[in-house]
Amino acid sequence: MPISKASSNAVAPAALGDLVVGSATNDSGVLAVGTTGQVLTVDSTQALGVKWATPATGAGNLSQITTGSLSGTSVTLSSLSTYAELLLLINGYTWGTTTSSLIVRVNNNSGANYNQFGWYDNAGANGSSVKGTGLTSFSNTYPESNQLNTNADGVMAIKFTNCKSTGFTDMDQKSIFFRNADSKYYSQTYKGVYSQSEAVSSLVITTSGGYTFSAGTYTLFGA
Amino acid sequence: MAKTNTPQVKFVNAETGEEIVRDATIEEIAQMEIDGDNTATARAQTESKAAQRRAILEHLKITEEEARILLGGN
Numbered sequence: 001m002p003i004s005k006a007s008s009n010a011v012a013p014a015a016l017g018d019l020v021v022g023s024a025t026n027d028s029g030v031l032a033v034g035t036t037g038q039v040l041t042v043d044s045t046q047a048l049g050v051k052w053a054t055p056a057t058g059a060g061n062l063s064q065i066t067t068g069s070l071s072g073t074s075v076t077l078s079s080l081s082t083y084a085e086l087l088l089l090i091n092g093y094t095w096g097t098t099t100s101s102l103i104v105r106v107n108n109n110s111g112a113n114y115n116q117f118g119w120y121d122n123a124g125a126n127g128s129s130v131k132g133t134g135l136t137s138f139s140n141t142y143p144e145s146n147q148l149n150t151n152a153d154g155v156m157a158i159k160f161t162n163c164k165s166t167g168f169t170d171m172d173q174k175s176i177f178f179r180n181a182d183s184k185y186y187s188q189t190y191k192g193v194y195s196q197s198e199a200v201s202s203l204v205i206t207t208s209g210g211y212t213f214s215a216g217t218y219t220l221f222g223a
Numbered sequence: 224m225a226k227t228n229t230p231q232v233k234f235v236n237a238e239t240g241e242e243i244v245r246d247a248t249i250e251e252i253a254q255m256e257i258d259g260d261n262t263a264t265a266r267a268q269t270e271s272k273a274a275q276r277r278a279i280l281e282h283l284k285i286t287e288e289e290a291r292i293l294l295g296g297n
Contacts, residue, residue: 065237072231072244080237101262110254208262210255211228
């Protein structure tokens with residue numbers, strides 16, 4: 001039965017989306033509709049005990065920012081300053097028949113500002129932990145620094161956190177998988193840091209030596 | 224595919240979706256060459272260490288797997 005002043009002691013909604021909410025025993029009030037995207041949130045400081053609020057973004061709330069094909073010798077993804085977290089996925093990349101490395105840089109910074117530690121397994125032959133400091137990029141093949149992936153099935157995923165901070169940007173996780181020219185499978189995973197006190201405004205995907213991508217896609221998620 | 228004579232670089236504005244493709248600048252090409260040199264140096268260092276490792280194993284007359292067991296690794 002519709003609620004109205006005529007049928008109860010409740011107040012009546014005045015607009016689309018308004019809610020009638022209990023305010024005390026045998027009494028009620030109207031909670032005016034919120035704005036698009038807001039959710040109903042319990043808040044004991046409110047007169048009606050609830051309010052409309054914009055959900056917080058953060059881990060687990062990544063949404064796709066952009067996606068496309070790798071082409072030329074580099075792809076720069078810009079206008080990223082509003083994101084606190086970024087997840088970059090690079091799939092099926094290759095630059096053909098030249099030995100090189102896939103590298104990712106923050107803000108096109110080529111200084112010795114990239115540190116990482118982690119674990120790598122080269123075709124199950126010599127898995128080992130490794131660390132590198134003062135690197136000039138986040139590379140897909142550290143410490144071997146070379147890859148001849150004509151199979152075009154390489155995968156590289158890098159998650160960055162603390163991107164808006166004026167402190168360091170954390171390279172929360174970098175996972176890499178590819179087949180080298182010997183068609184053996186290589187996997188690596190790292191954590192690290194971009195050691196500059198600046199927000200992340202762009203990410204640059206390129207190869208070491210300036211080789212032209214002949215296949216591959218990128219997808220960038222952010223929150 | 225090998226290096227092109229006129230490298231192209233692509234820029235994607237994640238906010239607007241605008242894409243620009245243009246020739247690389249002299250500075251960008253110079254950076255590519257520096258990166259290539261760094262990679263070659265790193266690869267040479269890695270290969271040198273691998274050669275040293277093989278030489279030590281030969282000297283000790285043990286395999287890499289036996290060395291790993293000896294050192295307590297996996």
